[in-house]
Amino acid sequence: MAQAVRLAPKATVVPPRFEAYAEASAGVFAILESVTPLVEPLSLDEAFLDVTASRALHGDAGGIARKLRTQIADRLHLAASAGIAEVKFAAKIASDLAKPNGQLEVPVGGTRAFLAPLPVSRLWGVGPKTEGVLHGLGLRTIGAIAECEPAWLEGRLGSAGPTLWELSRGIDPRLVIPERQAKSIGAEDTFERDRDDTEGLETSIHAQALRVGQRLRLAGLRARSVQLKLKLSDFTLLTRSTTLDRPTDDGQALYRIVRELLGRTPLERPVRLTGVSAHDLVGPEEPQLALFAPPKPRATPLNAALDAIQKKFGSTAVTTADLAGSDLAADDEIRRKMGASRLIKPRSP
DNA sequence: TCTGGGGTCCTAGGACCC
DNA sequence: TCTGGGGTCCTAGGACCC
Numbered sequence: 114m115a116q117a118v119r120l121a122p123k124a125t126v127v128p129p130r131f132e133a134y135a136e137a138s139a140g141v142f143a144i145l146e147s148v149t150p151l152v153e154p155l156s157l158d159e160a161f162l163d164v165t166a167s168r169a170l171h172g173d174a175g176g177i178a179r180k181l182r183t184q185i186a187d188r189l190h191l192a193a194s195a196g197i198a199e200v201k202f203a204a205k206i207a208s209d210l211a212k213p214n215g216q217l218e219v220p221v222g223g224t225r226a227f228l229a230p231l232p233v234s235r236l237w238g239v240g241p242k243t244e245g246v247l248h249g250l251g252l253r254t255i256g257a258i259a260e261c262e263p264a265w266l267e268g269r270l271g272s273a274g275p276t277l278w279e280l281s282r283g284i285d286p287r288l289v290i291p292e293r294q295a296k297s298i299g300a301e302d303t304f305e306r307d308r309d310d311t312e313g314l315e316t317s318i319h320a321q322a323l324r325v326g327q328r329l330r331l332a333g334l335r336a337r338s339v340q341l342k343l344k345l346s347d348f349t350l351l352t353r354s355t356t357l358d359r360p361t362d363d364g365q366a367l368y369r370i371v372r373e374l375l376g377r378t379p380l381e382r383p384v385r386l387t388g389v390s391a392h393d394l395v396g397p398e399e400p401q402l403a404l405f406a407p408p409k410p411r412a413t414p415l416n417a418a419l420d421a422i423q424k425k426f427g428s429t430a431v432t433t434a435d436l437a438g439s440d441l442a443a444d445d446e447i448r449r450k451m452g453a454s455r456l457i458k459p460r461s462p
Numbered sequence: 463t464c465t466g467g468g469g470t471c472c473t474a475g476g477a478c479c480c
Numbered sequence: 481t482c483t484g485g486g487g488t489c490c491t492a493g494g495a496c497c498c
Binding site for chain 2: 238271272273296298299301348388390
């Protein structure tokens with residue numbers, strides 16, 4: 114947006130409508146799941162489908178893709194593209210090449226030939242850095258990688274070498290996995306202007322810790338470790354993390370820890386972004402390994418009450434004193450998931 | 463190309479344990 | 481107190497993806 118506004122100073126800037134995208138996404142996934150339960154979301158608007166067992170009922174893969182795309186167009190008025198292949202990442206590339214609003218099928222047994230002329234950057238796991246390394250080795254196409262000795266590639270790229278070699282030959286053993294448990298949950302915000310006042314930074318990570326805590330409770334998870342993230346004015350990234358004595362889903366507990374981490378992190382520059390994330394997530398049913406039963410956390414009933422209030426009246430209905438009136442407490446995603454229908458501003462801190 | 467927010471996976475050193 | 485080999489866990493950083 115910064116770039117766009119610079120180029121077109123008079124442009125009208127329209128805020129994103131995350132709720133609308135989520136609603137459309139749910140509609141698309143409902144259509145996809147009418148064909149097979151083996152739907153693996155890749156993002157809000159992309160998914161892998163394993164239709165191996167669906168063909169007897171729904172016809173061949175190409176026909177299934179056409180049918181799904183027609184339904185998406187008819188019911189949701191959205192364009193959709195599809196890639197069909199024997200392995201996941203080839204299907205993904207085929208769908209990228211079919212955009213917009215097309216579909217591309219890689220013939221059975223033809224994966225390696227399909228990939229060979231494509232640039233190395235098309236491979237999953239090859240970003241700008243790895244692309245530079247590969248170009249330095251004289252490798253520009255996926256076919257060129259396929260011709261290499263995997264051991265030679267390993268010497269130059271580490272363990273990524275043999276993996277890229279396999280992919281270049283169309284070997285991709287990854288299965289379509291419908292439900293995947295989150296491995297981390299985080300919240301981060303870039304400031305309007307860089308700042309270095311402790312109070313402002315603490316307010317920011319407080320709001321983020323509370324958002325993370327709420328999302329943990331929504332997912333029925335607790336965190337065993339917490340990470341503080343700071344991006345400085347020169348874009349250098351700092352992370353500080355701690356492992357907890359006991360897993361928690363309490364935002365205030367997360368905040369106490371990241372505030373401590375912030376306190377012992379000397380900052381040489383103003384801060385551009387702060388972030389808080391929860392890692393090593395465990396479910397609520399995790400067996401208790403402590404020798405003595407731990408005391409029931411005091412925060413649990415409080416959080417349940419706060420969650421209920423926010424579900425009913427919106428995410429800004431009740432918050433901590435330092436966040437009152439600040440827009441940092443709002444989290445559209447939480448509001449959407451909880452189904453809150455209206456927003457009530459606090460009348461006084 | 464002056465860089466948002468949500469993630470995943472990997473590496474590497476050091477502390478610590480047997 | 482030192483030595484050696486095998487291992488886990490914790491922490492920080494980086495590449496990559498949508």
